[in-house]
Amino acid sequence: MKYIYNLSVILSFFIIGQLFLSCANSTNDESISEVADEISNEQQDDDQEVEEELIDEDSQFIPPSPLQIASIFNKAGMHFIYDLPNSPDLVSSYTSKFKQSVVFGVYSSDLAYCIVNDKYDEASSYLKVIRELGNKIGLETVFQSDDIIAKFEDNIGSKDSIISLLIHIQENTDDYIAENELDELSVIYFSGAWIEGMYLGSKTLLEKRDGKIGGILSEQITIAEIISNGIKNMPDKSDEVKDLLDIIEDIIDTYHNFESVINLGEDVAFIDAILKDDEVTLLANKVIELRNTLIQ
């Protein structure tokens, strides 16, 4: 009996030892894989041909945040219209990664729109759907580290605190994207954010003619150009992404063909064009059409 007990103890130690050994081997395999990838990348760098002394590599861009865009419209006097933002109830209808990424941006703009207009109940709904979509598109860690919803609800009514929280979310998102090389995701979701911001401004403008908002719509075309370049730099574009690029470029081309813009010549790079009423209407309608296509 004593012999059997001793043998059991010995075998237990042996089995535990084997478990450690198998874990070490697994980690070794992962390390070898990482090194192999790195060597492969190095070899690709060496294979590149030198055509000029200075060679442009892939470009990057920094777009303005949804909060800044919402703040700009708000300062221009854009008032809150309740049924204008995309309904949070539609979140479960977005099933493809592309749609989820775009609408993540759309809801981000809607959240900012609510916050700058002191609509905190509505903002809370948008924060929840943003978190839900974030989990689906690979941004779950952004919302897991802090109890974002609880902090938001604790600070309802305090605009400065809510805005600080929104900026904190933006920082976390930017960090996560940088750490995980999710630049392509950021291009897509920012496209959604920009389109929604433009949509909210366009719809407000068509309901109530306001020269200031018309001017801001004109200013936002700069962002469309940056987004367009960001999408063009994506190496593998799906058909949905290509369609998105086509529509954004159509908006840019429409803008640059306006008489008001052509009259500015080269100065359009530094001066805001004052669009005529019919030009504003055409631009606004194109944006509304694009946005409605994206959220279907």
Added chain:
Amino acid sequence: MKNIILILFLLFFVTENNCVAQKNYELSPYQEFLLELKDYRKECRNALKPYRYDGARTTHFTYKEYNYIKEIEMGIVQNTEYRLSFNSNGIKYDPIKVQIYDKPRKYKSRVLLYEKDGVGGNEFTLETSAMLDKLKEVKREKGVEEEIVNMMRFKKLYIDYIIPAVDREIEVDPETGGEVKVVTKGAIILAVGYSNL
């Protein structure tokens, strides 16, 4: 007695494998570098105060045997002052040069708005107002009407990182015995903030 020896042998066996396992769980130098960048991003954002944080971009690069440029296009949507915060503590080897222009590289007529050499292992900030003044000065010298100059604002900025050429060291791969060029990398962080007044 035999059992004790056997247990001691197994314990030794297990302990040695455990040490090997722990060594493999240690972070690689590149993973440690990525963790450092996280702290640098935070420092970079903090340097924006009192401007409101708007966005950031970390630019990774590999030193090559020729000079080359990485360009960032930055959007400016309102006529207010912006602050750009750079953190180059992720550059451990040869320093790079930072240049900021009003147009992308394809335009020969673009204006150099800002330039800084020896960027590496340091941090610095700058505001757009000084660069706008420089642009306006150049436009005036070119004969642009004062009325037009006064209406000017930035809509985009182009930040160029000029990565210098380096002589790549050669190492012998211990596994294959072949010669391998040593790859050196770096990263610089740019954070942008705007005045919300």
